[in-house]
Amino acid sequence: MSDEPLDRYEVVIGLEVHTHLLTESKLFSPAPVRYGDPPNHDVHWIDLGLPGVLPVLNEKVIELAIRLGLATHCTVNPRSVFARKNYFYPDLPKGYQISQYEEPIVHGGWIDVKMEEKKGETRTVRVGITRAHLEEDAGKSIHDDAVAGPDRTLIDLNRCGVPLLEVVSEPDLRSAAEAGAYLRALRQLLRYLGVSGGDMEKGQFRCDANVSLRPRGSTELGTRTELKNLNSFRFVEGAIEAEIERQAEILDGGGTVVQCTLAYDPDTHRISVLRVKENASDYRYFPDPDLIPVAIDEAQIERVRASLPELPDVRRERFREAYKLSDYEAGLLTESRALADFFEAAAEAHDGTAKTVANWVLRDLLQVLKDRDIEIGGLALRPETLAALLGLVDRGRLTAASARKLFPEIAGSDADPEALMREQGLEAVRDTGLIEGAVDEALAANPQAIEKFRSGDAKVVNFLMGQVMKRMGGKADPNAVRALLARKLEG
Numbered sequence: 114m115s116d117e118p119l120d121r122y123e124v125v126i127g128l129e130v131h132t133h134l135l136t137e138s139k140l141f142s143p144a145p146v147r148y149g150d151p152p153n154h155d156v157h158w159i160d161l162g163l164p165g166v167l168p169v170l171n172e173k174v175i176e177l178a179i180r181l182g183l184a185t186h187c188t189v190n191p192r193s194v195f196a197r198k199n200y201f202y203p204d205l206p207k208g209y210q211i212s213q214y215e216e217p218i219v220h221g222g223w224i225d226v227k228m229e230e231k232k233g234e235t236r237t238v239r240v241g242i243t244r245a246h247l248e249e250d251a252g253k254s255i256h257d258d259a260v261a262g263p264d265r266t267l268i269d270l271n272r273c274g275v276p277l278l279e280v281v282s283e284p285d286l287r288s289a290a291e292a293g294a295y296l297r298a299l300r301q302l303l304r305y306l307g308v309s310g311g312d313m314e315k316g317q318f319r320c321d322a323n324v325s326l327r328p329r330g331s332t333e334l335g336t337r338t339e340l341k342n343l344n345s346f347r348f349v350e351g352a353i354e355a356e357i358e359r360q361a362e363i364l365d366g367g368g369t370v371v372q373c374t375l376a377y378d379p380d381t382h383r384i385s386v387l388r389v390k391e392n393a394s395d396y397r398y399f400p401d402p403d404l405i406p407v408a409i410d411e412a413q414i415e416r417v418r419a420s421l422p423e424l425p426d427v428r429r430e431r432f433r434e435a436y437k438l439s440d441y442e443a444g445l446l447t448e449s450r451a452l453a454d455f456f457e458a459a460a461e462a463h464d465g466t467a468k469t470v471a472n473w474v475l476r477d478l479l480q481v482l483k484d485r486d487i488e489i490g491g492l493a494l495r496p497e498t499l500a501a502l503l504g505l506v507d508r509g510r511l512t513a514a515s516a517r518k519l520f521p522e523i524a525g526s527d528a529d530p531e532a533l534m535r536e537q538g539l540e541a542v543r544d545t546g547l548i549e550g551a552v553d554e555a556l557a558a559n560p561q562a563i564e565k566f567r568s569g570d571a572k573v574v575n576f577l578m579g580q581v582m583k584r585m586g587g588k589a590d591p592n593a594v595r596a597l598l599a600r601k602l603e604g
């Protein structure tokens with residue numbers, strides 16, 4: 114996006130994030146929460162709102178909402194009320210959605226978001242949390258011609274009634290990049306807390322973005338528009354950029370931005386109007402007569418507080434200090450709780466430095482995960498097995514090159530590194546006679562390297578190391594090779 118609109122206008126952005134909660138059953142029914150099942154297989158008559166049925170609140174969702182509230186410095190309300198939000202939509206069987214409005218479960222907190230600047234500098238954006246409230250998800254309308262047929266829509270109600278936590282931010286964001294960084298920080302926090310899986314491909318983490326422009330220097334908010342159902346970080350940023358351009362063009366032409374709900378097409382980078390936006394009064398909120406208010410006492414809050422894990426920012430700083438890692442390394446290792454747990458367990462099991470473990474995790478382990486398109490929970494590898502592999506390298510029984518050759522197989526099977534090393538004949542050669550012969554051959558074949566060394570170019574030793582290792586099939590003890598090279602070169 115060109116920076117030109119930002120020269121004239123200040124962008125004001127607030128986000129509404131809908132995230133599925135990690136529960137086995139739905140918000141008000143015993144129907145299972147599963148992904149990938151055939152359409153309409155995970156539905157209960159409570160989800161359908163059939164005559165005479167009554168909703169029964171899933172107690173687990175209260176704990177999960179409190180967890181997020183405490184982690185984001187929110188106030189947990191001692192009294193929380195479910196309301197009916199009335200509107201018609203084909204995949205909303207009851208004709209209303211059970212949600213919260215005036216008395217949500219938590220309100221009034223914040224998240225600090227780090228923004229990467231040029232030259233490695235960072236700045237912190239504090240984003241206020243207006244509230245986080247519980248509600249049930251709607252079903253899914255399928256408009257795909259290949260599935261539904263031309264000019265037809267099919268309805269899948271498996272998602273209907275799945276528990277959602279809607280996290281509403283203050284309008285504190287000032288660019289698409291800040292919005293993307295906030296969403297990444299919020300998703301990371303939800304996953305650390307065990308509140309949500311946050312899998313965007315499964316629709317577990319979706320965002321509505323409210324965007325408005327105002328002349329720079331003005332304190333009066335402009336007319337906002339709402340971009341609906343954005344389900345990837347890239348789409349959120351692209352949609353906001355497109356809407357900034359659209360609103361700037363309207364205002365530059367002397368027009369008026371109309372409050373409305375919008376859709377974003379990432380293929381064309383175009384915005385289209387879905388409908389003129391309703392206000393809260395249009396939904397005719399009123400307390401659900403079938404559900405009593407939720408009462409939360411201080412003892413329950415303290416129980417949840419005691420169960421909170423170490424949060425990402427705190428863990429990142431501890432990794433940096435305790436393990437002597439850079440900000441970048443600590444940030445990558447704490448990107449997910451599972452990866453951070455794996456690294457810390459491997460570092461504890463390893464007799465060497467944590468820095469060595471960090472290097473293997475960030476280079477070799479992350480590469481395996483990327484190649485196989487999985488997260489660390491999908492690997493058989495245990496931290497102790499990685500520590501055992503590195504121990505073989507530390508003791509000179511396995512070269513680093515051979516260890517990297519074995520690593521993908523070990524990562525997938527959790528095989529014993531020592532047994533695999535012997536089976537594949539990769540144990541490092543420590544016979545000094547054999548190594549010395551390879552060293553002599555390498556020196557004889559590269560007299561110019563000897564001259565460079567004696568002229569003060571110490572880096573040539575690495576080249577000669579490579580030549581020796583090539584002659585030894587990569588299996589020579591590198592410490593023995595380096596020692597012999599140094600003795601012969603200096604002699």
